[in-house]
Amino acid sequence: xxxxxxxxxxTHNVPRFTGDAAGSFVLRxxxxxxxxxxxxxxxxxxxxxxxxxxxxxxxDIERVAYARDDHMTLAYTGTMAEAVKGSWSGRLAFMQxxxxxxxxxxxxxxxxxxxGTPYDVVHVHWWFPSGLALLGLSxxxxxxxxxxxxxxxxxxxxxxxxxxxxxxxxxxxxxVRTAVSSWLAATASRIAGVxxxxxxxxxxxxxxxxxxxxxxxxxxxxxxxxxxxxxxIGDLLESMAAPQCAHLALDIVGDGPDEQxxxxxxxxxxxxxxxxxxxxxxxxxxxxxxxxxxxxxIPSRGExxxxxxxxxxxxxxxxxxxxxxxxxxxxxPAHGGTLVPPGDIAALSSAIAAVVSSHDVANxxxxxxxxxxxxxxxxxxxxxxxxxxxxxxxxxxxxxxxA
Numbered sequence: 051x052x053x054x055x056x057x058x059x060x061t062h063n064v065p066r067f068t069g070d071a072a073g074s075f076v077l078r079x080x081x082x083x084x085x086x087x088x089x090x091x092x093x094x095x096x097x098x099x100x101x102x103x104x105x106x107x108x109x110d111i112e113r114v115a116y117a118r119d120d121h122m123t124l125a126y127t128g129t130m131a132e133a134v135k136g137s138w139s140g141r142l143a144f145m146q147x148x149x150x151x152x153x154x155x156x157x158x159x160x161x162x163x164x165x166g167t168p169y170d171v172v173h174v175h176w177w178f179p180s181g182l183a184l185l186g187l188s189x190x191x192x193x194x195x196x197x198x199x200x201x202x203x204x205x206x207x208x209x210x211x212x213x214x215x216x217x218x219x220x221x222x223x224x225x226v227r228t229a230v231s232s233w234l235a236a237t238a239s240r241i242a243g244v245x246x247x248x249x250x251x252x253x254x255x256x257x258x259x260x261x262x263x264x265x266x267x268x269x270x271x272x273x274x275x276x277x278x279x280x281x282x283i284g285d286l287l288e289s290m291a292a293p294q295c296a297h298l299a300l301d302i303v304g305d306g307p308d309e310q311x312x313x314x315x316x317x318x319x320x321x322x323x324x325x326x327x328x329x330x331x332x333x334x335x336x337x338x339x340x341x342x343x344x345x346x347x348i349p350s351r352g353e354x355x356x357x358x359x360x361x362x363x364x365x366x367x368x369x370x371x372x373x374x375x376x377x378x379x380x381x382x383p384a385h386g387g388t389l390v391p392p393g394d395i396a397a398l399s400s401a402i403a404a405v406v407s408s409h410d411v412a413n414x415x416x417x418x419x420x421x422x423x424x425x426x427x428x429x430x431x432x433x434x435x436x437x438x439x440x441x442x443x444x445x446x447x448x449x450x451x452x453a
Contacts, residue, residue, distance in 0.1 A: 054087035055440045056167060060155050060184065061175035062125045062147075064094045065106055069332040072126045075200075075251035075357065076175055079436065080109045082252050082429030086437060091169075093154055095125040095147055112158065116150035117143050128276065130179070131206060144179070151183040156191055169193050171440045174224070177238075178203040178213075181220040194225040194443040196436075198249070201354015201376065204234045207241055218242040225443035228436075230355040231376030249439065250355060250379075252432035255424065257337050258364040268367075268409070270299035271402060272343035274336065274358045275350065277306030282349030282372065284308075284315060285395055289347075291319040292399035298406065303328045303339060340365035344406045348377060351392055356380045360427050363387070363419035368412050370401045386418035 059080060063073030073094075080090040096102070096113040098120055104111045116122060124130045124143055133140040155172065162168050174181045174197045181197050197220070207217040221227050221242040228249040229235040235246040271290065275281040283302070290300050302325060309327075316325055331339065340346065346362035348371040355376040359369045363386070371381040373389035381387035388405060390397040405412055425431065 054089065055170040055437070055444065056089045056162070057083065057091070057440070058155070058158060058162075058169045058172045059090060059092040059175060060151065060172060060180045061092065061094050062130070062151075062179055063175070064092055064111060066097060066100055066126060068106060069334050071330075071333055071336075072128075073175075074333060075253070077106060077109060078252045078254055078429060079432065081107050082433035083436065084108060085429070086433045088433075088437070088440075089167075091158070093151070093158055095151065096122045097126055098122060112154070114150050114154040116147040128202075131202070148179060148183040151180065152187070155184060156187065159192055171196055171443050173198065173436075173440075176200055176203040177217060177220045178206055181224075182216065185216075185220050185223065194446070195223060196226045196228065196439055196443050197221060197224040198251075199227070199229040199234055199238055199246075199354075200251070201230065201234060201352075204229065204238050204354065205352055208237050214241050218244075221246075225446070226439045228439060231379045233375040233378065234354050247439065248379075249435050250360075250427055250432065251357075252429040253357070253360050253364060253423070253427045254333070255364060255428055257333060258340065258361040268344040268412070269342055270301060270344055271295075271406075272301045272303070272339060272346045272362075272367075273348075274303045274339075274346065274362075275348070277302075277304050277309045277312055279308065280350060280352060281306075282351060283312055285349040285393065285398060286347055287312065287316050287319055287321060288395045289349075289398040289402060290321055290324070292396070292403075294403035295399050298324065298344075298402070300325045301328060301339065301343065302326070303331050303336065305330050336361070337365065340367050343367050344409075344412055345370055345402060347398070347402060348372070348381070349392075349398060350377065351375065353377050359387075360423055363416070363423045364427070366413070366416040366420045368405055368415040368419060370398070370405060380423075381419075382422065385422035386415035386420075388415075 061076050064076045092111045096115045100113050134144045172195050207213050227246045229246050230250045232248050235248045239246040340362045346369045351374050353376045359380045362369050369381050370388040371377040372392040374392045388401050390401050
């Protein structure tokens with residue numbers, strides 16, 4: 051590849067405003083690539099109240115209208131699959147979204163060609179829905195495609211056998227396929243029968259950085275994530291009721307469909323006086339929460355990567371997680387992390403008590419984890435990796451790797 055590439059990102063999730071957590075890693079990658087000399091534009095679905103054209107951190111974003119303004123509710127909230135399954139109106143809106151994104155992508159590519167500034171690569175984030183929207187478009191219509199899988203799309207494919215042929219067709223249409231963790235790459239490769247490279251997304255190390263002013267003393271346990279079964283917050287509540295954790299406070303950041311039942315469970319366990327429910331927080335408000343916590347606990351199953359673990363460890367806060375899926379890439383005992391068997395409540399309680407028993411031990415673990423995160427997830431390191439993927443895509447060949 052000669053010169054810096056011109057890239058079109060196609061995604062269903064990217065920040066709607068400064069500080070928005072939705073798809074923040076997609077914007078981080080765009081900014082990192084821009085800083086490395088590439089040109090990046092982003093194409094994403096519309097949503098109520100969003101302008102058709104926007105700019106965040108110097109990156110142009112086109113928001114594609116696919117329904118009446120108040121009906122464009124599928125993207126950005128992490129509930130697309132539930133909305134599509136739940137009603138015929140959700141299915142209709144989904145088909146409209148696919149068609150609108152397909153047409154808008156073809157138009158954007160054609161417009162750039164006519165202007166004499168053609169895109170070198172279309173980088174598709176999530177095979178579902180964005181990759182599906184572009185299925186069947188020829189090489190004459192689009193430049194080479196790179197597809198990155200982030201987690202929800204692979205879990206969907208793995209859990210729905212009829213989707214396997216569709217996923218296989220989408221991935222085979224790409225010049226390069228990546229996933230953000232080893233587990234996702236292996237799962238996608240097994241389903242589609244094609245090589246998938248492991249390439250994580252970058253994290254904003256300017257925000258999640260232990261170099262920021264530290265509080266005088268760290269306090270308690272922190273959970274960050276959707277309040278649903280997959281994130282395992284119920285297991286954490288059970289572990290906090292154990293005698294060795296009875297002196298610890300718990301901060302819960304996030305919202306989700308199970309919030310009311312989880313609050314009821316916390317009450318039944320006698321945890322009300324030790325829990326603070328914060329709801330959803332912006333990235334700016336979340337960073338100090340990480341730095342104030344003694345430990346962040348992530349009892350998730352099937353996690354695509356574990357972005358919360360990356361952010362917490364960048365802040366120098368040790369992480370305890372279930373030894374499952376993408377978290378195995380991020381939370382590593384050799385680098386200060388603690389892993390426990392999924393579903394083992396007693397082991398989870400014991401791990402929490404052990405980490406918070408000594409501030410010196412916790413700080414040492416946190417600093418070791420921080421250094422590992424910097425070498426793996428810094429924007430510059432991730433941008434370099436993706437520039438090499440684009441070079442392979444543009445060159446029309448690839449080095450075959452096993453996932």
